[in-house]
Amino acid sequence: MASQSPTHSASASAAAAVKSAFKDQSYLPDEPTGPSIKTEIPGPKSKEAIAELDKVFDTRSLNMMVNYQNSFGNYIADVDGNVLLDVYAQIASIPVGYSNPALLAAATSPEMASAIINRPALGNFPQHDWAHILKSGILRVAPPGCDQVFTAQAGSDANELAYKAAFMWKRRQQRGGPHVEFTPEEINSSMNNQSPGSPNMSILSFKTGFHGRLFASLSTTRSKPIHKLDIPAFDWPQAPFPALKYPLEQHAEENAKEEARCLAEAEELITTYHIPPAAIIIEPIQSEGGDNHASPAFFNGLRQITRKHNVLMIVDEVQTGVGATGKFWAHEHWNLQDPPDMVTFSKKAQTAGYYFGNNDLRPNKPYRQFNTWMGDPARAILFRAIIDEIERLNLVQNTAETGDYLFAGLENLAKKYPAEIQNLRGKGQGTFIAWDSPRRDEVLKKAKGVGINIGGSGERAVRLRPMLIFQKKHADILLGGLEKIFQP
Amino acid sequence: MASQSPTHSASASAAAAVKSAFKDQSYLPDEPTGPSIKTEIPGPKSKEAIAELDKVFDTRSLNMMVNYQNSFGNYIADVDGNVLLDVYAQIASIPVGYSNPALLAAATSPEMASAIINRPALGNFPQHDWAHILKSGILRVAPPGCDQVFTAQAGSDANELAYKAAFMWKRRQQRGGPHVEFTPEEINSSMNNQSPGSPNMSILSFKTGFHGRLFASLSTTRSKPIHKLDIPAFDWPQAPFPALKYPLEQHAEENAKEEARCLAEAEELITTYHIPPAAIIIEPIQSEGGDNHASPAFFNGLRQITRKHNVLMIVDEVQTGVGATGKFWAHEHWNLQDPPDMVTFSKKAQTAGYYFGNNDLRPNKPYRQFNTWMGDPARAILFRAIIDEIERLNLVQNTAETGDYLFAGLENLAKKYPAEIQNLRGKGQGTFIAWDSPRRDEVLKKAKGVGINIGGSGERAVRLRPMLIFQKKHADILLGGLEKIFQP
Numbered sequence: 001m002a003s004q005s006p007t008h009s010a011s012a013s014a015a016a017a018v019k020s021a022f023k024d025q026s027y028l029p030d031e032p033t034g035p036s037i038k039t040e041i042p043g044p045k046s047k048e049a050i051a052e053l054d055k056v057f058d059t060r061s062l063n064m065m066v067n068y069q070n071s072f073g074n075y076i077a078d079v080d081g082n083v084l085l086d087v088y089a090q091i092a093s094i095p096v097g098y099s100n101p102a103l104l105a106a107a108t109s110p111e112m113a114s115a116i117i118n119r120p121a122l123g124n125f126p127q128h129d130w131a132h133i134l135k136s137g138i139l140r141v142a143p144p145g146c147d148q149v150f151t152a153q154a155g156s157d158a159n160e161l162a163y164k165a166a167f168m169w170k171r172r173q174q175r176g177g178p179h180v181e182f183t184p185e186e187i188n189s190s191m192n193n194q195s196p197g198s199p200n201m202s203i204l205s206f207k208t209g210f211h212g213r214l215f216a217s218l219s220t221t222r223s224k225p226i227h228k229l230d231i232p233a234f235d236w237p238q239a240p241f242p243a244l245k246y247p248l249e250q251h252a253e254e255n256a257k258e259e260a261r262c263l264a265e266a267e268e269l270i271t272t273y274h275i276p277p278a279a280i281i282i283e284p285i286q287s288e289g290g291d292n293h294a295s296p297a298f299f300n301g302l303r304q305i306t307r308k309h310n311v312l313m314i315v316d317e318v319q320t321g322v323g324a325t326g327k328f329w330a331h332e333h334w335n336l337q338d339p340p341d342m343v344t345f346s347k348k349a350q351t352a353g354y355y356f357g358n359n360d361l362r363p364n365k366p367y368r369q370f371n372t373w374m375g376d377p378a379r380a381i382l383f384r385a386i387i388d389e390i391e392r393l394n395l396v397q398n399t400a401e402t403g404d405y406l407f408a409g410l411e412n413l414a415k416k417y418p419a420e421i422q423n424l425r426g427k428g429q430g431t432f433i434a435w436d437s438p439r440r441d442e443v444l445k446k447a448k449g450v451g452i453n454i455g456g457s458g459e460r461a462v463r464l465r466p467m468l469i470f471q472k473k474h475a476d477i478l479l480g481g482l483e484k485i486f487q488p
Numbered sequence: 489m490a491s492q493s494p495t496h497s498a499s500a501s502a503a504a505a506v507k508s509a510f511k512d513q514s515y516l517p518d519e520p521t522g523p524s525i526k527t528e529i530p531g532p533k534s535k536e537a538i539a540e541l542d543k544v545f546d547t548r549s550l551n552m553m554v555n556y557q558n559s560f561g562n563y564i565a566d567v568d569g570n571v572l573l574d575v576y577a578q579i580a581s582i583p584v585g586y587s588n589p590a591l592l593a594a595a596t597s598p599e600m601a602s603a604i605i606n607r608p609a610l611g612n613f614p615q616h617d618w619a620h621i622l623k624s625g626i627l628r629v630a631p632p633g634c635d636q637v638f639t640a641q642a643g644s645d646a647n648e649l650a651y652k653a654a655f656m657w658k659r660r661q662q663r664g665g666p667h668v669e670f671t672p673e674e675i676n677s678s679m680n681n682q683s684p685g686s687p688n689m690s691i692l693s694f695k696t697g698f699h700g701r702l703f704a705s706l707s708t709t710r711s712k713p714i715h716k717l718d719i720p721a722f723d724w725p726q727a728p729f730p731a732l733k734y735p736l737e738q739h740a741e742e743n744a745k746e747e748a749r750c751l752a753e754a755e756e757l758i759t760t761y762h763i764p765p766a767a768i769i770i771e772p773i774q775s776e777g778g779d780n781h782a783s784p785a786f787f788n789g790l791r792q793i794t795r796k797h798n799v800l801m802i803v804d805e806v807q808t809g810v811g812a813t814g815k816f817w818a819h820e821h822w823n824l825q826d827p828p829d830m831v832t833f834s835k836k837a838q839t840a841g842y843y844f845g846n847n848d849l850r851p852n853k854p855y856r857q858f859n860t861w862m863g864d865p866a867r868a869i870l871f872r873a874i875i876d877e878i879e880r881l882n883l884v885q886n887t888a889e890t891g892d893y894l895f896a897g898l899e900n901l902a903k904k905y906p907a908e909i910q911n912l913r914g915k916g917q918g919t920f921i922a923w924d925s926p927r928r929d930e931v932l933k934k935a936k937g938v939g940i941n942i943g944g945s946g947e948r949a950v951r952l953r954p955m956l957i958f959q960k961k962h963a964d965i966l967l968g969g970l971e972k973i974f975q976p
Contacts, residue, residue, distance in 0.1 A: 049619065053614065055619070056623065059614075060854030061612055063613055067616050068603075090612075091860045093607065093609065093860060094606070099605060099606060106605075113595040114556050117587060118582070119582075124550065126547075127554055128554060128566075131545065139544055148545070157644070157702060182713070186717060190717045192726075197713070200720065212859075214648045216703035219681055225685070226855055229678045231678075232688065232690070233681035233686035234703075235682070238680075346860075350607060365714065367548075367714055371643075372835065378604070382605070
């Protein structure tokens, strides 16, 4: 796509873009130099396409009608010719830019073509090089302590399959080991969805957490009523997640007390809840719930409590994983001595599943953790190309450095416009940055007018989820665009 | 791949293949003319690859270590050079043959490349031609009465999303319509997984049915204990599925009574179960549960009962859909006057989701039925190519005709070997044929030795799930191979 000059409304951004071109070369040289806004959004062609789509597909959550063939790098293009800097990136799921040439090479390889048209039932008929695809891709970036993987389709089922592994592990322990057979009572009751075969056990999650929208994952999701209303749920426990005060350095003592309170309540629930948990699940940064952070000390405390009471710790890295926080996995920031039992992933991995390191998490018999496709080799091949690109361009270091630069810029903006940027958070967490806005939805809408696509989370957070190829010059465009919106 | 001559053990099959070459041309001209067995299965190279894979991936359910690049049409190739006629087809999920040239063209198109590398969050940022992709593909084959679709990832989540739609529909009705707002009590209780926000409602399923392995889908799955043990489940009702006696024509009266009994019990559960159902879900042919059939009258009766008591009818066509039964959708055999409320699909569609025709099944607000990816345009593009290929080659008619031919051949075999082929079933249901075998697992194992890959279902059924390009000459190879196994 040819670079296009920005319209008047984005000229400050454009100036910043030109200036920063001296600072850093684009990772993708053909990327546009800045946004270009030609119509209101949605424009006339988008409106027409939306009306057409609405006849067969619910469009009420539609944000933009996108032309992906015209989208490139950090820039997303709509059907009216508008080109926006995209710091939402398909809800944090585009890793290395639209139409990335290295991914295009992988997508047009004979290996990919075969994977697309010959999709295997992986548990029964894996392709001969499946071990190689796993080891040279998904497992090359396995978190510390995890050397096995169970592949899945998306974040929700990745989490639910991890829950299944946890339940099977716990019941096996209660039963006395892998060689103790199921009792006739267990076998019969399981077919009637009754205990002991279908045990009264739970997964503990945290208030305002999000772990997906299928029935068990939704039972652990505690983000918003609109996600949960009318859907039957398991009566599973929820612990409080720390509500930290910002800036952190001014509230250290208070925040430490808050984290201690939350840890104590989690421990209380683990030991006394009427449906005992087999595992807890937690996000390193609660993402859909409003970008809520906690300290490494809190997560280390959780690891100790779960170990002490013999429940598993599942870390949900569906949104935080794959480089955006300045580490490949966000939980690497915690420096755990004792790694999590399972780590789930999806989104930027473009495939999904859970990592684990403990052979006990392989069920005692085959076909207990099984389904037809068990993931998708095509998507695993793509993740391998994504990992190659992240390493080739050193993109995890980029998110760390660009994140620091962007955070400093936002701190300055927050000083200038303290009513607009409240509780700025994510310092030292790469580009995984958010703040609270008293007029959030208006800010998000106005951002499109200045050529930037931004998302929200929780009730009033503006969340930044740029791709891993987001550079200082893009940060300048973003900062310039925000200032345009904030200026009285 | 070059055609290879069969080994001694499959020579009868080869003779049959040569003979039938005069009967029908292959749909895929470069297909092998018959199986070719070179080693035991698994052979030495497979064993090596399995040991390697097992370090990182559970291989206890592994059936064959496949080289898909060498697999073509109805034939699957392993890494030891063995080539088998495949009538299992990745658990019924390969529609038009391995390495099908028409699918290869779709998989190597620029449109596909963009779909792979620019995966959208479809609910927020659909691609501009999403309506066109849906209308020229998935919706072109929508079952009667269904003109909308919600796309998903696989069979389990397709069913669970249909359940969510059913619960939202039912609660909206109870609430008094789409414009009645949620009460504060509903909103607050939903966040605690409690009624009324998380309602005490259920989905009714049928004994020996299979609807997936995530938590709600598994709660409706009643196939085998090994699928369900140790996994917490919802206390949902199960009605009996008719246990028909074969041959059908000799047991008409008895079978009609059995179906009436099952209908009465389903109605009793719908009206009195302590957690009332919002919907029932049923397969046209219970596939994982052992290929259990019921008559069109039974399904028409269910439609009447569900309508009468105002619960929805979800037809699970994950395994039966897309042409194998001699109709595009198996439930078309029922000639329902009043179509099902939702029809779910996956497997041969190579993508997943549910069809519906009723605007009331769109939730009253956006973001209630939503997730990041909401399916995969890459797979929707592939399904469109599959549909084109099915129409070009008239493959639904082929499965009807080849199925009749194969069924007649099996009837003859059953007369000759009555101990081997019991309760032969699936007459008039295309190639969706099964029988009971007193030594099922041994038959499946021996089939590999004569160059045929077959799967089982339930406790003792041999189930045939050939692709839609399975022709009379392939049926001859299959029949010849079976006779080899049955011969004393």
